[in-house]
Structures are given as structure tokens and as C-alpha cells.
Amino acid sequence: MFIKPQSGINRCYQYFLSRRSITMAHEKIKTTTTSDKMTTSRYPTGYDLLLDPRANKGTAFSIDERQLCRIHGLLPPTVSTPRLQVERFMENLRNMPDDLSRYISLNALQDLNEKLFYRVAMEHTQEVMPLVYTPTVGLACQKYGLIFSKPKGLFISILDKGHVYDVLRNWPIDDVRAVVVTDGERILGLGDLGCNGMGIPVGKLSLYTALAGVRPQYCLPITLDVGTNNEHFLNDKYYLGLRNKRVTGKEYDDFVDEFMQAIVKRFGQQCLIQFEDFANHNAFRFLKKYRDLYCTFNDDIQGTASVAVAGILSSTRITGAKLADSRFVFYGAGEASIGISDLLVVAMEREGLSAEQARKNIFLVDSKGLIVKNRPAGGLSEEKLRYAHEHEPITNLIDIIRTIKPAYLIGAAGQGPAFTREILELMASINKHPVIFALSNPTSKAECTAREAYETTKGQCVFASGSPFPNVEYNGKTYVPGQGNNSYIFPGIGLAIVTCNIRHIPDELFYLAAKTLSEQVGDEDLKVGLVYPPLEKIRDVSRKIAVSLAEYAYEKNLAALYPRPNNLEEFIQSQQYAVEYEDIVPPRWDWSNKTLAKL
């Protein structure tokens, strides 16, 4: 496959892409066959086979395969089982000095042997997820200029304006079905990390595969580099992005427009475009602008809404209270909090309230205090205005809680510890089972820790957090904090979309996903405090979410895969990525053509 050179892209990079395109071309042949066997005709042989992450099995190649593929002697003589390979890798991983080293090592494994990487991630999800995702991915983004090794996605810069499609053509796979895109302006709660934000789409798409079984070849991480306002990076010699302040206004908007159109031209209308970690002032605008034109959603607004509402629905099984009778205080009034509030309104409507009545139960707090109609500082966006109360202004969170007396306190401000001992005690004095969600990421930005929440409320609270916390032993009981993170939602949504070609993503899908997720929480989970299913079940949970979304999509004529599979669950399961290595068999002699047959 020939790749047209792009000006400004160095030759090594071109060389890498052309090598990878050969690999991917092989991959394409493989995915269009029903056979589960690899033949030597479809994969590189010799040393090149060991450099192809999709085909490489490392020490698990059998002796026959080694001889057939001319790699005999390139590996030590003992053949490992995949199980032993996983154990060996985990042993090494655990011996590493810190989490950033572990992140780098996992990244390297993904580049070397993709199946082994996903086997490790699937069999050790609890241990590996915090390394490829929050919190470690936050640190990895901050250090991206130092640790970047091989491209895992596309960097499209504002200098490519007018040629975005040409850059997309450099991606060597045509059948891309899911793109996660960021412009790096609001990476977790860490702010503007510019081009270094690439770690986020890469991590999110790894979870598409590890948590839902979306095939990795369908996934494409993209960073739009329009500059950064982060002075630290502008002065950092290792920073890899453009060294200019962010381009804004019409030029930026036109660039994003061009990007959206180019994705459709390159990969088709059904290609999912997940917006991730755009700053507030762009996230809501783009969602409104593109939601009816493209197969797109904003994970920070809609995915987060879905996971939080799932946790809220589960929490009612512990508290016994109806949502309609509960008050909610959100610390933070941005993408996450507004998204959750809007979906919460839908949930309360299902309990019989009108939208207006539901909004009366929801109180948002932003950097200027409680959101009220007669705010002296003014400046309420359209989204905030929906939740503005007729109330006197209050600026202090503890005073707000004292006045509102909420059952739920949900943190998504990205400001770090804000739920003080006094606040947690106050919540416990108002409620038998206060619900405390500390959703901000990474861990350093969480509003409180799991231990602080359980200990201060004497084990009475229902707790979840955006980044994981270890179990807490308190008063002879083990509490298991759930991870209220959109990673419970977006992989299942992605799986439904890529398998059933869902063209469009209405809000209802996020409510459905929340309900389906909450229904997967068992009584035994609730007993230890979990409002989400345990991570070990995540692949099944994601599939269940995908099935319920696909059913809805077929009902509403939104799915383009025809004919509709009779059994959606079986069909979706059959499409999930398998980590088992494929056997390599010699090409068969085709007697009719007297040639070596290609399967």
C-alpha cells in the first residue's frame, strides 16, 4: 500500500506508517474471512512477524509456527502458554518502581503484542485500568513529551487546515468505526494540556476494547492541535505540540467543521465521533451543533450523565427514597454536572414529576456560588439558567448544604478536596444514608477520598468516585467504593454503534444505558456499598448495555445493519474481540487451481 507523502511529516514517520499499512492490510484480509486460522500468506513472515503487534504472539509461537514463519531461533526455545505470558508480564509490572513506568510498559506491550496487552487488561482489569486510564493517564499526558514512542492515533494540527482529509487518509485502515477526539483543552481536571491530551483518546479507545470487546482495528484516537494556552508547555523543550496560543473563533470553528466533514468522507456517515475533554465553552456548542448531523456524542456531558444517573438509581435501593423526593447539590456546574442534571430530570419525569418540578430539586454550585436567578455577578449560561433558583445568593458550600439539606452531594468541579470533614458530617446529620459522589479526576482532584467519606459518616454514606479508591475497612466491615466513571457507559455505547451501525444517538440511549447499568447491580454489591457492578463483570455489562441500545435503535429505525440479527445478544457477542491467539497453519494446496490457496 502506497502512502502519499505529506509535506512536513518526516520520513521515519512515513516509513512507520507504510509498514503499519502493510500490517493493517493483512488485518483487513483476516477480518473479512470467517476462518479463525491465520495463514502464512496473510501475515508477514520472518523477523517482521515479531514486529507486527496484531500478529505477534512472542514466546507463545509454537515450534511448528516458528519453523513455518521462519522465526525459529529468533525466540528462546521454550514455548510459553498465554497464561504464563500474562503472569510473566504482571510479575514485571508489579516490580516496577512507579505507575508511570507501568503505563510506559503497558504501552510498549500494546505496540509489541496487542492480544497479550488486551488479555492482560481483561484478566487484570481492576489492577490495569488505573494504569491505562485515570489516574495514571493524567500523569502520562503531563509527561507525554518525554514518553511518546509510537503513534497510536492521528495528530491533526491547525496547520493542516484545508487538508484534514489528506491527513485522515494517512491512517492505514479504511474500516474505522469509532473515533475519540480531543483538542486537549480540558484534560480530566488538569486543564489545558494541548497536544499532550492524546493520552486520553488512546486510553478511552483501549477501554472500548478491554471493557466492551470493540475490535481495536475499528478505533482511531485523534488529537486536534490548535495550540495551547499552557505556559508551562509553551516553554517546555520536550513539548511536542504547536507552540502557539490556542486558535479560537471562526478559524477554530471552521477547522472543527472541516474535521467532522472529513471523517464522514473518509470513514462514512456511520463512523462514531466521541468528543472528549473539550473545554466547557466548546463542548456544549459542538454538541448542539453536531448532534443531529453526525453520529456523535459528548462523553463528558452525556456519558457522565448516564453513569452518574445509574449510580443514583442504584443508590435508591439503599436509601429507599424516591428521586422525586430528594434534593441534589452539585459542586461544579460544568459539562459533567449539567449533563447529569439534565438526565436526572428525565429520571424524575419517569417518577411522575414535570421537568420544571424536577429542576426544583436540583441545585448547582459554580465558582461563584449557588446558581440563583438574581446573582449579582450575573453571567449565567443558557445551561446554568435552566437550574437557576429564586433564592438569595450563597457562596459557601457548607452554607449551601445547611440551607438546601440535600440527600445527594455530587462533586464535579475538578478542584480537589472540597468535601471537608465538616461538610461530610453535616451530610450525615441530615441523612441516614447521605449519597456522596466525588466524580472529579484524576485522584488528586477528587472532592474527598473513599476513606474520608466512610469514616466521617460512620459508614453510613453511599459513595462513588471518578477515579478508583481502594476498599476501606471501617468498624469491622469492608466498604467497596464504586467507580462512577463514564467508562461504564461509553464502551457499551461504542459496541452497539459499531456492531449494529447505529446512525444517530438520541438522549434516550443514555437513559437506557443508565437503567441497564443500574439493573446489573446485585443485592450482594449493594451490601458492600457498590452502586456499580464489579469491574470483573464489565465485558458482560457492556454487552448488556449494547444489546438494550441496539434493541431500541432497531425499534426506532436508527440501526443500519440489515437484516436485523434475530438474536441481538448472540450477534453482538459474536462480534466482540477475542484475546485468543489464532493458530497459524500452512497454506493449503488447492488441487483445482494447482496453487497455494488463500483462505
Ligand SMILES: NC(=O)C1=CN([C@@H]2O[C@H](COP(=O)(O)OP(=O)(O)OC[C@H]3O[C@@H](n4cnc5c(N)ncnc54)[C@H](OP(=O)(O)O)[C@@H]3O)[C@@H](O)[C@H]2O)C=CC1
Ligand atoms: N467521573 C467521570 O466520569 C467524569 C468526571 N469528570 C470530572 O469532572 C470535573 C469537571 O469536569 P467538567 O464538568 O467537564 O468541567 P467544566 O470545566 O465544564 O466545569 C467545571 C465546573 O466547576 C466549577 N468550579 C470551578 N471552581 C470551582 C469552585 N472553587 N467552586 C465551585 N465550583 C467550581 C466551574 O465553575 P464556573 O462555571 O463558574 O467556571 C464549572 O462550573 C473534572 O475533574 C473531570 O475530570 C468529567 C467527566 C466525567
Ligand SMILES: CC(=O)C(=O)O
Ligand atoms: C472520565 C472523564 O471523561 C473525565 O474525567 O474527563
Ligand SMILES: [Mg+2]
Ligand atoms: Mg473526559
